[in-house]
Amino acid sequence: MATKKFMYLNRKASYGTVYAIESLEVVLIAAAFEQDVSLAFIDDGVYQIVEGQNTDGIGMKNFSKTFHALGDYDINKLYVSAESLEERGLTADDLMPLVYEDEDDDWEEKPSVKVVSNAELSKIMSDQDVCLSF
Amino acid sequence: MKFSIQINEGPYQHQASDTAYQFAKAAIAAGHEIFRVFFYHDGVNNASRFTVPPQDDRNVVNQWAELGIKNAEGEPELVVCVAAALRRGMLDESEASKNGVEGNNIHPAFRISGLGQLIEAGIQSDRLVVFGD
Numbered sequence: 134m135a136t137k138k139f140m141y142l143n144r145k146a147s148y149g150t151v152y153a154i155e156s157l158e159v160v161l162i163a164a165a166f167e168q169d170v171s172l173a174f175i176d177d178g179v180y181q182i183v184e185g186q187n188t189d190g191i192g193m194k195n196f197s198k199t200f201h202a203l204g205d206y207d208i209n210k211l212y213v214s215a216e217s218l219e220e221r222g223l224t225a226d227d228l229m230p231l232v233y234e235d236e237d238d239d240w241e242e243k244p245s246v247k248v249v250s251n252a253e254l255s256k257i258m259s260d261q262d263v264c265l266s267f
Numbered sequence: 268m269k270f271s272i273q274i275n276e277g278p279y280q281h282q283a284s285d286t287a288y289q290f291a292k293a294a295i296a297a298g299h300e301i302f303r304v305f306f307y308h309d310g311v312n313n314a315s316r317f318t319v320p321p322q323d324d325r326n327v328v329n330q331w332a333e334l335g336i337k338n339a340e341g342e343p344e345l346v347v348c349v350a351a352a353l354r355r356g357m358l359d360e361s362e363a364s365k366n367g368v369e370g371n372n373i374h375p376a377f378r379i380s381g382l383g384q385l386i387e388a389g390i391q392s393d394r395l396v397v398f399g400d
Contacts, residue, residue, distance in 0.1 A: 135390055139386070152308065155307065162383055165383070263389040263390075264397075265395070
């Protein structure tokens with residue numbers, strides 16, 4: 134089967150609507166198809182990977198831990214909009230330390246998250262074959 | 268050109284399904300192929316055969332059914348995500364019996380399947396067009 138570049142564009146916060154969790158479900162299925170997968174977090178989507186989420190008070194499943202599994206599925210290109218972080222008073226330090234093991238570099242643990250400007254992100258997006266927005 | 272479509276919103280609440288339908292109809296009329304329409308999130312509600320709009324309004328579900336998007340084997344290519352459908356009370360006969368639920372509501376022009384069908388549509392099609400918020 135042909136390999137295409139798939140980007141999953143996450144634009145919504147985790148719990149107010151269903152888009153975030155159902156996007157993650159697609160990403161996990163996509164991993165089985167051996168495509169080139171990347172994720173982008175823009176607008177309120179940046180909240181999806183903020184460290185220290187706690188859903189005890191709202192009776193909903195805290196699915197943020199699932200993002201830690203992405204590295205094991207060879208999904209290690211997570212782009213975060215610098216502008217979206219800044220607009221929300223967040224910095225890269227507020228995000229979960231998501232990592233993957235680089236098989237081409239003696240399985241060294243490397244960060245999966247990369248904060249990029251919107252201009253860089255738009256370049257990365259225009260390089261994709263399929264862009265699914267959630 | 269070979270198109271696939273993803274619909275992320277339910278009927279009537281949101282224009283996404285209507286716009287996608289107009290897009291699909293226009294694409295077919297212009298000689299393009301619709302490989303698959305994939306219904307996700309609340310978009311799964313577009314497949315309910317119990318949809319009964321007032322007589323002076325369009326029937327969003329039947330509109331899709333009348334487009335008759337099928338593959339070479341004659342199976343519908345209006346595909347409803349199984350996980351999204353089950354958690355919203357959308358079941359076909361097989362899922363109903365598997366889950367011990369009486370009755371089923373998926374229109375026969377649609378079929379339930381997995382998210383892999385969305386990824387496959389992205390791989391097989393020249394363009395995957397997403398409709399929703």
